[in-house]
Amino acid sequence: MKNAKISNAVINRLPRYRRYLMELQKKGVEKISSKEFSNLIGYTASQIRQDLNNFGGFGQQGYGYSVESLREEIDAILGLDKEYRMVIMGAGNLGQAITKYANTIKGGFKVSGVFEVNKNLIGTMLEGIEIMDYEDIVEFVEKEKIDIGIICVDRENAQEVADKLCFAGVKGIWSFARTDIEVPKHVALEVVHLSDSIHTLAYRMNDIKKTDAKKGGRKKTD
Amino acid sequence: MKNAKISNAVINRLPRYRRYLMELQKKGVEKISSKEFSNLIGYTASQIRQDLNNFGGFGQQGYGYSVESLREEIDAILGLDKEYRMVIMGAGNLGQAITKYANTIKGGFKVSGVFEVNKNLIGTMLEGIEIMDYEDIVEFVEKEKIDIGIICVDRENAQEVADKLCFAGVKGIWSFARTDIEVPKHVALEVVHLSDSIHTLAYRMNDIKKTDAKKGGRKKTD
DNA sequence: TAGATTGTTAATCGATTAACAATC
C-alpha cells in the first residue's frame, strides 16, 4: 500500500467500485478488466487503474482483476472489515428518521444508543432502542467504546454536540445537521447536507426547463 | 444571467452560499465583501466572485454584495422561489425514514403522496399521508402535477420505478436507493448514497488512525 | 477624489485521460 495523500475524489469513488464489485460477485463473475469495468461503471479504464494503484497493484497484466480479491481489498481499504459502534444524537424528527435508516445499514455498523435533551422523550423507546439523557453521553461513549456519533440535532446545537462527542472520544462524526461543523484533526467528519442536495435538484430541474433539452437521451448517475 | 454550462462544482456550492447568507440576514448583516465572506465560508474570495459571476454581476465595486439581494438572487437561481410537489416511492424502512425527513424540509417542497406495492401497507397512514397503490402512480402524477419523485425502494426495483416516474412526467428524481439509475435527459437526477457516505467516513477514521495525526488542530466541513 | 472592492483575464494547480513499456 502506497502512502501519498489520497484525494477526496478518489475516496468518494471507492464505495462505488465496491458496489459494482458486489454486483459482479453476486452474478458469479470472477474476473474483470479495467476496460470491461469502465463500460459498466462509467469511469475511464485509465481512471480505474489510476485509482486502484493509489493503494496497490491489485491486478495482473494480461488478465485483469479478480472480482473477489479486489472487493476484499476495497473492503479493507474502507475499513469495512471492522465493527463500528454508533450513537444517534437527537431524537426529534431528523433523529427518528436517521435512526430508522441507521438500523438498516449493512455491515459492521451498529446503533448502540440514542440521546436527547427533551425530558419527555428520555426513557421512551425508538426503533427498539431506549432514548437516553444527553447528560450521560460522555460516560456512555467511554464505557461502550462508541466509535461514531451521528448528529441529528438542530443547527444551533450541532457544534456543541460535536464538541461533546469529540471530548468523549469518538473517532468519527456523521452529521445530518443543517450547518457546517468543525472537529479536531484526529476525528473524521462526514457531513450529509440533505437540504443542499434537494436544492441542487431544484436547480437542475429549472436549468433543464431553461435550456429546453430535447427528449430521448439518457443520463447516468454522477 | 450568462449562459455557458455551469460546472457541478459551482452548482454544489450554491446551497452553501445560501445557508451562510441566511445566517447573515438573521444576524442583521446588510453587506458583505467577498473577502469577509471568504473568512466566513472558507472558499477563497476569488472563487466566490468567480462563482457568482457565472450568473451575473451581483456586487458593487468598492462596496461588496448586499446580503439580502444576493440571497434573493441565489434563491431564484436555485429555483427556491417555486413550489414542488413530491411523491415518495416505497414505504419500507427507508421510505418511512425519508417521508419523516421530507415533511421537515423548509421552502416550497411538499410531500403529496406515498406509494407502495405491499398490499398490507396500502391504505394505512404514514406521517399523516395515506399510502397508495403503486399501480396508481402514473395517474396520480398527472392529476396532481407532481414535480419530484423520491425513490426509496430496493436496489432491484429502483430503475423500474424511475422509468415509471419519468413516463408519468416528473421533472426531477431524488433517489436514496442503493444503486445508480438512469433517466432521460429532460429529467433532473440527484442521487444520495447514504451508504457510500458512511463508507467514506469509515475510510477516513482508519486513515487517521494509520497516519496517527497529532491532536489539537481543527478541521472544517468539506 | 481616493479607497475599496468588484468583474474578468491570466497563471497555477490538481485531476483526468492518453500512451506505452513492463509483464503475466
Place this chain on the structure above:
DNA sequence: TAGATTGTTAATCGATTAACAATC
C-alpha cells in the same frame, strides 16, 4: 511465445487562485 492488460509516466483538461484594470 504472442496477446492482453496492467502499472505508471506524460499530456491534457478543467477548476481554482492570483492579479489587476474597471468602477462605484
